[in-house]
Amino acid sequence: MSLPVELSNIFRSKQKSYKMVLVNSMIDTWRETHDQMLKFDDVARRFLTYYQYREGSGNVVDSPPSYLSTRWESMNLSQVRSLLDTPIEALRSVVVKQADGAFLTFADSVWSQGEAVLFELQDYANRELDLYHRHLGQEPSFSLRESLVHILQTYPQAKTETFANHELGALFRKKLPEQLRSLPFISEHIRIQGSVGQGNWATVPWLALMDTRITKSTQYGEYIVYLFAEDMSAVYLTFNQGVTKPIQERGRKEGYKFLQQKVAELRESFDFQGFSKDENIHLTEAGLGRNYQVSTVAHKRYDASHIPSDDQLIADLEQLMTTYQAYVDRKLQTDQIEDPEYRLETVEENMDDEAVRGHLDRIQSYIHNKGFAYPPGLIENFYLSLKTKPFVILAGVSGTGKTKLIKLFAEAMGATSENGQFTLIPVRPDWSDPSDLIGYSDLSGKFRPGRVTEVLLEASQNPSKPYFICLDEMNLARVEHYFSDMLSILETQEWRDGSIATSPILHSSSLVQDEDQEIYGNLSIPENVYLVGTVNMDETTHPFSKKVLDRANTIEFNDIFLDKFPDLELGTGPRPEATPNRFLRSDYLQLVDAYGADSKDLIRSMTEKLMNINGILEEIHAHVGFRIRDAVCFYMLYNQRFGLLTEDEAFDHQLLQKILPRIQGSSVSIRRVLLDLMRECVDSSFAVNEYEEDMTSLFEGDKLKSLIDRAKYPRSAKKIASMLRRLEEDGFTSYWLS
Template identity: 65%
Template structure:
């Protein structure tokens, strides 16, 4: 089993290994902080002994029969609300000199970067050595408490891999066999993506990106030298002085489109890499890539003939896995396999004897992918909870292994403590049912597993009362070191004991947790506020075909679902958190979708039901995923979003509500339905000829957006018959 947290790593299959520490600046200065997740490993190595709080124990570090003294301190880390271990040797200059000499590559890199930062120590950001150049110290138990054997893993000079963004000049640069970047911008300042040219050396590999694809790969023949701007760039407004690298271009056939690999490459830890958190390409010229990233790229492009200089030899490829100098990342499936995997999930559900309407599984998947909170609404007995359970089961997530949890909501729940937990009279924290799942999900060994939480009968209590903290924390999702992190869900003021602080402290919503609520809309339940509606897709289960019987003659796909069960959480995790993450690679679709929403918002403003940026972004993400995975047509996908994100906001009894429903119905029917919607006539007259076309036994007209048209017909009928309408009354 692999355990990894920040700069520490451990493979439990390696005998006596306490942990592997990536060399950073603190290792050369005074020692290292030991994450709380690795405290049990040091406790075991020390045979159950540990320093007292606020005190230290002398430690012997053994390397090649030489002994070096250090101290293991246990401190009260007040800011984090927990105890911490620190290994210090700041007074042992002999050991520090050994580390500087042994890890000269890391030391030179770190000191150069710190010099470039030109800031006081307190203000300098931490320098992170790129993964393909990293060096490590392995700590091994010796059988003697507080004595550790050290093994050093040093960097061996190998060709670096770079990524260059080239626009209209790519063909001219290819013909000349060069890269060129200016020394300074027009304001006389250095830019880091130009300064990278200084580090390019002979034999390095360069990936050439232009117009949404990697089109060439090259090998450097001459390292960078200062040179004036070449003629191929005469039309640019760059300054005349710059650096030039000579390299031999090889065309990649076919070119590798960004969407083929960006999500997988994002999982590789690339410091100052070319991709931003949303999978788009950063602005700039030259960026660090990595040999590991190159391997991932090659594994995704079997149809491309890569030149020999880009292929890792077998010894090196083996060392990357067996010796684990780099941790092989957990990768999401490729876009082209998503539809196949969803078909396998559907097959699993059918094998269990359940059938759901066309595209419902795709819609459910896209909704979870857009945001990890989805609401399933409908009358009782329609299979809402069963869908969640079977969908999770297809991933191997069951109640037995703790990856599927059903939480029945009680009518008396009135605040978040009912769900998250509370502090008892003795001062101990009593976790709620949801907190217990979050604690398991955030453990390093479980980070790749999807965890499904089904909030059953979610609106028996007022959702805004007991679920408010969850809703607020979900809005704090942000990218940190390639993972989605949120703010803390449980306040540290609730945690008095060290044990509680270790177990529950700094607990947010892990990126591998997916929340699904089931709701019934009747006289026993509570309606939703717009705060809830804005944050979730609402899937309806109201249209039931009771004449659907088991058919044992139907051929169900018999492919084993084990491939699905082995999928990690990245199959469902969001790739975009803000629109900027997706805009540059999906501009046309985003603009097209937003223009539709602008027209709809103009209608909704009359009844104060118009949407904001949160809903716009969510709908755009849904549409982007659908287009990437080729699951439905664009009109089908927008129909689901109109139904699930727009119509739930509409309710009331005024004539303005009637006008909005009629105008939306006209748009949903489209021009090919054969139904004429005269807004002014229907405002003053009986509209039953329009909505009765959806009555039982009738064949509804062909509609551009059939799901939304059917819902709008029911909402119009309710308005005429009852004088009031709502999405939730059907």
């Protein structure tokens, strides 16, 4: 089937956007009404909306005739009817006026070819319009149409491929939200979130726009969402409602009844012009299909073979967003809205794995757009370390961005010093007991809380929000002296009624005054508090005991790339976004919490590796116990679940952060242990015996570099090489000597 020759020729004439927009407006009106007789006013209204939108968005666009107006915003429907006489005349062979100009229709020569020719005609018109605007010098900053077409065409094949780190995941989680965020009608209250599944490909992938004043999850409340049909035959733009929470609270039958009642109310109260208000939304034959039918208020279907132009897609979104914002404004004025933070805590308890990757992408973008560059994988490693245990140490030479990383990571999650969710505590060299952190009772018996106690108290009152405490230069004083109480209390974590609780850090019996007992009595470390220490590795600081090292992941900052420069265009990235504590909270406290059919193979594999390493470490009495075994397994399980790093990359981090910090000394045994660990990092071909007596040849030429380049665990191999060199040159080595 081909287009009528006269149409192809006409579209090539001067100022062709008028004619193509007219054809598009007629086809869109027909698709809505399914009537061949089209009301002239309906067509004219669509025509005017198209130009007003482009003009209002700052896009280059054909101007209205000068004898009518200088801008589209001042045009009225009567003027548009007059303007359209010219393009209608130019299209007279295919566009016909009827009933004294009250109606428009296509000529019989068009209808006789069937409805399919209209779809072909609209596709052609959209392609020509996009090309025309590019020639005008106004290339869109992004193409929503191209993204939707790409998803519809590639998703079926993607479902046969590995889920983790797939480019479609990045498109939904990061690229599309960032692009939509740039649209002028998207307010600061709108959260944009996309998903292609939770560890496995979703049956119906989606991209939602939620006003955070009424909802922060697709499980409840009202929002706008693009829904893709299971067979990728179409994508729907919808005004929708969350199904999960209503069904959980009311049961399926009553939940459906509640949703249908809300649908009826919204359809009666708001004008969804151009959108269908029925249950004819067909996404899947499975149970989800019924959910969408009862929850959808209004929808517009875009067939995969006939996706409209970018201008039309964005105009549709703006129209629906205007209605949505009117609904939100009314709801805020008339309804009793639940505390968004409370709802965030209760509803997002089951944060899906896909959301984790999305949060991390946003955090990385935020840090990058602040002008800071960190090595690949560092943000993922930092996240996994915090998730494993809420105590992390960042070590390295001064000025490498350790404190800045903590601050920016927290800031991206909406935790700042201004709102009390980020607290920086510089450690003083004279600290010798916990009083500076926890507090003390003065001579009158009045309790004077330390800074940490103040944070713990506030965090316990806001359990849905994460709180970060940064102990800056924490090894200027002996950590065991001022921090031992906190470390011991952390080890008492246990599950109580679905939450993580510890023993009290302040017992009521230790407080004298009734007021203090009421406020601080039996205060513990809440599950939403995260402790991060920075340490400088030089001769002015104190070493760490195994008690400290066992309880922390130690992330080293020694690779410095001075040639990393900030981008010229910064400040356009994502804004800080309040992130639920569930994002960081540990899911496992004991190995029994994690051990199951899906995890036992990885746990046994990691345990076997640690047993081999323990066989090496026993010679210097540095072998690890159950605490480190569990922590390593938890880290590896989280990584596997979220698909952040390869298994070898993740274990490399754990070897570097949990094993090597325990090694220091000057004996021959230390040398042998480091060489054996080097063999574990490289491969069995590494000849340990060659270097047991004299390691000089190991540092000759490019031998060491070659070893590291081929290593299975290159980060650990590089650190071991540094420790061996220190041992060879100084007769003593330690992880903490840079």
